[in-house]
Amino acid sequence: MDGMKSQDLVVLLKLVSIQEGESEPTPGQPQPRSQGDDPYSVRNLEALLGISKTEINASIKRSLSSGLATKDRNTGRANPNRRNLNNFIIHGMKFVFPAKPGAMTRGIPTAFAAPMLKGLLVSGGEYIYVWPFADGHNIGQSVTPLFRSVPEAVQKDDRLYEYLSLIDAIRLGNQREAGLAGERLSESLLKK
Structure with a gap:
């Protein structure tokens, strides 16, 4: 396997x-x-x-x-x-699956820049993270999504968008940011 x-x-x-x-x-x-x-x-x-x-x-x-x-x-x-x-x-x-911020590009906000996570953390950085997507409305540092079709898939499902954004916050964040994202992920995933 x-x-x-x-x-x-x-x-x-x-x-x-x-x-x-x-x-x-x-x-x-x-x-x-x-x-x-x-x-x-x-x-x-x-x-x-x-x-x-x-x-x-x-x-x-x-x-x-x-x-x-x-x-x-x-x-x-x-x-x-x-x-x-x-x-x-x-x-x-x-x-x-480590993530490294790349060049500035147009895309869909991810990590703490995603709409449902905005305001949870005040970032010291001036740039947001985005998944590259030609039809995106935001400019930010590119982050390669877990799979190439993620930008299209999250437009159909807000829950999936939140989960994948939290994953990026964990992959990209410092200890405090990753900890906050991990807490939010656990609250959502383990609520059942």
């Missing part, structure tokens, strides 16, 4: 977002679905994330193998193991 890939986290966090959407729908934001499909289907995940069905299947296998997901006995689908996922993101993410 191949080692973990960064898109595995995108897939797992999308599954978390779908679960949360079923348990507590956000007013004004319907959970996006493909033509009546099971929201957990590989075809639906492909449409929502821009990751191929083959790669989604491989990602789910890697997540099951690593313990970041478990198989539901009744439905047979993969369920994110939220505790393990939370621990991995907080304690290992920075080392396994």
